[in-house]
Amino acid sequence: MRAAVLRAPGGTPTWSDHPDPVPGDGRSLVRVTAAPVVPLDLLCASGTSYFGEPAVPYVPGVQGVGVVTASAALPAGTRVWFATSAGMAPGDGSLAEHCAVVDADLVPIDSEVPDPVAASLGLSAVAAWMALTWRAALRAGERVVVLGAGGAVGQAAVGAARLLGASRVVAVCRPGSADRAGRSGPDEVVELVEDDDVAALADRLRQASGGDVDVVVDPVFGTAAAAASRALAPGGRLVNLGGAAGDTALFSSAVLRARSASVLGYTNNALTPVQRADAVSAVLGHAAAGRLAVAHEVLPCSRIGQAWEATARGGARQVVVPD
Secondary structure, three states: OEEEEOOOOOOOEEEEOOOOOOOOOEEEEEEEEEEEEHHHEEEEHHHOOOOOOOOOOOOOOEEEEEEEEEEOOOOOOOOEEEEEEEEOOOOOOEEEOOOOOOOOEEEOOOOOOOOOHHHHHHHHHHHHHHHHHOOOOOOOOOOOOOOOOOOOOOOOOOHHHHHHOOOOOEEEEOOOOHHHOOOOOOOOEEEOOOOHHHHHHHHHHHHHOOOEEEEEEEEEOOOHHHHHOOEEEEEEEEEEOOOOOOOOOOOOOHHHHOOEEEEOOHHHOOHHEEEEEEEEHHHHHHOOOOOOOOOOEEEEEHHHHHHHHHHHOOOEEEEOOOO
C-alpha cells in the first residue's frame, strides 16, 4: 500500500510504499477515507515526548475515518471513526490507504457527516465535549470562557458550550486567530496581547462574560489560565486539557478558597471505550446537523508533507484524503 512513512524521529513523513497491514486477532482492517494531522502526531514523531522515541519507519496518525473491509467485530462496509496508538506504541497509524485497528477503537458512524468533517473533529471535539459535560458538569445558563479558541479543541468547545445551553460564551485566542475563533460562534472574542497582565486580563474576561465565569475550558495553561482562574464565580470550574502556552500557571490560593473554585485535569486517555464512543457519536451527530465544526483544510495524501508542516505552524486543522 501507499502511506505517510516517517523514517527518522523529528522528520517529515513522505507518501511512499509501505507493507500492507495485517489485522490479526482482535483487529479489523479499515480502508482509510480521511485522516487528520494533529499536534499529537507531531509530538509522537518528534522522539522527544514522554512516549519515548518511536521505532522507525512507521506510519503516524492517531485517528481517522474509513470503511471496514475485514473484521470479526463489525460487518464489512461499516463506516467508522477510529483511534490508533501510532507513535505511542509499536504499530502503524491512520495516515495510509489501509490501517489495522483494535476492535475496541472502532466507532460506527451513524450520521451523514462528511468524512473530512468527521476527521477534523475527532478527538479534539471529544475532549471539548467531555471536558464540558463530564469534568465541568456544565449546567444550562452558566457562563463559559474558552481559552485557545483558535485551535480545534477551542473551536469545538465554543460550539459545544453553545449546544449545551451556556448563557454566554467567550472565546479567548492568540493574535491572528480571532477570525477562526469567531466563526465557531462565541458571543465575544478576546484577543490576547503580548505581556498580558494577569489581573487586567481577568478583568477583560469578566467584562466580556458579563460577570464572573462558571466554567473555563483551558487547552493552554500559563498566563491565560492564571487570569481565567481569577475570574471564576463561586463554585466555578477550570478544566485543563493541555499546556500549549506552558507547563505551569500561577494560581491564587486565596481566590480559589474564597470562591470554592475547582481546577480539574482532563485527558482523553481517561475515557472508557464506551464514553469515547458515545462522545464521538454525539459530536458527529451535531456536525451532521451543521451545529458543530472546526476550521479545516483538505489535502490529498500525496501532499502529506505540506499538511505536516502546516500543522507544525498552527492554524486550521489539516485533513488528508485519498488522491
